[in-house]
Each structure stands twice: as C-alpha cells, then as structure tokens.
Amino acid sequence: MKKIIPVEDGDFYFSKEGYRVFTEKYHLKRGYCCESGCRHCPYGFDITKGG
Template identity: 70%
Template sequence: MKPEKKASNPPSLEPGDYYFNEQGLMVFTEKYHLKRGYCCGSGCKHCPFPKS
C-alpha cells in the first residue's frame, strides 16, 4: 500500500539536500527526506523512514 502524500508544497532545496549521480540524475539525501517529513513510497536510496 502506497503512503498518503501530503498536500503541502515540498520544502525548498538547500545545499546538502541532493547530489547528482554518475548518470546525471538528482538524488535526494536523508537530510532532505527528513525535512520533507514523510515517505513517498518510491524506494528512494536514502529514505530514513521504515519500509512497509
């Protein structure tokens, strides 16, 4: 079951919230996920929230 998404706007990006991998894709860090405050259910590499 996919988690319910919040209706609010995502937090603004700051240094340390993301990096670009070898393929040029933006990868969010644990810092950003914690700031956002919930798991989106997409299987993010640095998600600090428990897998359900």
C-alpha cells in the same frame, strides 16, 4: 495539498548517471515517506517488501 520544501545545499547530489538523488537530510526535512524506494529513505520503506 503537500507543502513545498525548498531545496538547499546538502539536500541532494547527482548520481554518475546524472540523476538527482535526495539525501536523508532532505527526506527528514520533508517529513514523510513517498514510498518510491528512495536510496536514502530514513523511514525504513523497502520497495521490494511493499513497506
């Protein structure tokens, strides 16, 4: 089971379209890559290359 990480100030912002965008800070706090092509992925995942 994955650990639930509480969302704090600075962990995300809203895009102009209204979507929640997680920051690099949040991804590092979470501790792993979800391989969803996140905009601020600090783990180097590239969805177009599959890794």
